[in-house]
Amino acid sequence: MISRRISLPRRVACAAALAAVVALGHVAHVRAVDVALPAAIGDEEFWRLTSEFSERAGTFQSDNLLSNERDLQQVIPDLQRGAGDTSVYLGVGPEQNFTYIAAVRPKMAFIIDIRRGNFDLHLMYKALFELSADRAEFVSRLFARKRPEGLTATSSAAEIFEAFARVEPTDGLYSQNMRAIVRHLTRTHGFVLSSADTLRLQHIYTAISTYGPTIQYSTSQNAGRWRSTEPTYRDLMVATDRSGQARGFLASEESFAFLKKFETDNLLVPLIGNFAGPHAIRAVADYIRRRGGTVSAFYFSNVEEYLKQDGLWRDFCENVAALPLTPTSAFVRAVRDGRPGAGFALTNEVGSLGESFKSCSDE
Numbered sequence: 001m002i003s004r005r006i007s008l009p010r011r012v013a014c015a016a017a018l019a020a021v022v023a024l025g026h027v028a029h030v031r032a033v034d035v036a037l038p039a040a041i042g043d044e045e046f047w048r049l050t051s052e053f054s055e056r057a058g059t060f061q062s063d064n065l066l067s068n069e070r071d072l073q074q075v076i077p078d079l080q081r082g083a084g085d086t087s088v089y090l091g092v093g094p095e096q097n098f099t100y101i102a103a104v105r106p107k108m109a110f111i112i113d114i115r116r117g118n119f120d121l122h123l124m125y126k127a128l129f130e131l132s133a134d135r136a137e138f139v140s141r142l143f144a145r146k147r148p149e150g151l152t153a154t155s156s157a158a159e160i161f162e163a164f165a166r167v168e169p170t171d172g173l174y175s176q177n178m179r180a181i182v183r184h185l186t187r188t189h190g191f192v193l194s195s196a197d198t199l200r201l202q203h204i205y206t207a208i209s210t211y212g213p214t215i216q217y218s219t220s221q222n223a224g225r226w227r228s229t230e231p232t233y234r235d236l237m238v239a240t241d242r243s244g245q246a247r248g249f250l251a252s253e254e255s256f257a258f259l260k261k262f263e264t265d266n267l268l269v270p271l272i273g274n275f276a277g278p279h280a281i282r283a284v285a286d287y288i289r290r291r292g293g294t295v296s297a298f299y300f301s302n303v304e305e306y307l308k309q310d311g312l313w314r315d316f317c318e319n320v321a322a323l324p325l326t327p328t329s330a331f332v333r334a335v336r337d338g339r340p341g342a343g344f345a346l347t348n349e350v351g352s353l354g355e356s357f358k359s360c361s362d363e
Helices: 008-025 043-052 072-082 096-104 116-131 136-145 157-164 171-187 195-214 233-238 253-264 281-291 303-309 311-323 353-357
Strands: 087-091 108-113 269-274 294-299 331-338 346-352
Touching: 008 195, 043 269, 072 195, 072 331, 072 346, 087 096, 087 195, 087 281, 096 108, 096 346, 108 281, 116 136, 116 171, 116 269, 116 331, 136 157, 136 171, 136 195, 136 253, 136 331, 157 171, 157 233, 171 195, 171 253, 195 233, 269 281, 281 311, 294 303, 311 353, 331 353, 346 353
Parallel strands: 087 108, 087 294, 108 269, 294 331
Antiparallel strands: 331 346
16 A cells, blocks of 8 residues: 555645535646547547556555445436536446446546556456447457347346356367457557566456356356355346446446447546555546546445555545535445345445545544
8 A cells, every 4th residue: 555644724624625625516637628538539648648647556455356335326316416518537447437428428547556456457348348339249348258049139147147057168269268368458549568567358358258248256266166146147147236237337238338438538547546545546536636627426346444444544535535525425435234144245435525524634
């Protein structure tokens, strides 16, 4: 973890400024902006942002190739209230961000994670979105399994995953898709991947294609042994919100098409950074503010838990206070499910970024 200490007067001033903005009910950014949020980003600019905004990579206890938050869709109706024409989404971790982005429809997104592996995971997903014509082809490429007959644009996520459950992976498709991913990133986009990045991409794709739709959060750490409290990839894709509406990013062709274009336009920018670090979130905040944008949603997962146990909560809070917010800017956090027998299961909750963090210097 990267630590940054700030004097108490500065913390108080920062919190007071944020509280004043929220109370006045107007956007916390300079009105005279340089340029608007981009409709698309060129490859060179995208790669520059990933480099210049990132911090030194750190470590985490898990590969975290898949979310373990079974109820992540439950908060989506509340999360959508802050969306708008200048909204930017911030998040952490793997594929759950696609579900939130498809629901919120921001103008741009930044995924900030301490692990270089998560950066490479999102590059893999970027390539797969761009290479795939529809959901069925995407799932076929993701899991290195031949596309079953009969899947159409109207097939539900449950029907897609039921069909793929009967298909085994093949070495031929794995090799073909692995080459296509690296070729698309390096030749089509011109991104400069290190040998370590390529090895991580191979590790990630091997795990996901080997275990397929039954992969879980802990699969790559426990030699594939199934854990009853953790959702599988299929479980997350067929889940619903509180009203029973399916909102997973593979629930409809329309959601997939949005994400495919979003990735093709380079509007999802993965970064390496510590939430309490001195640079990544601050650089993103400055970029958004100068373009007249605001943060509509910030997905934390359960990162707060680790920041607090490492004594870095206030540093993170100050970073959040630097973001351009509105009264409807929201966060999503994951907290331990206290129900008996829940184990390490997490449940999601949504709250106001401004209201929850305006007094953080006093905590």
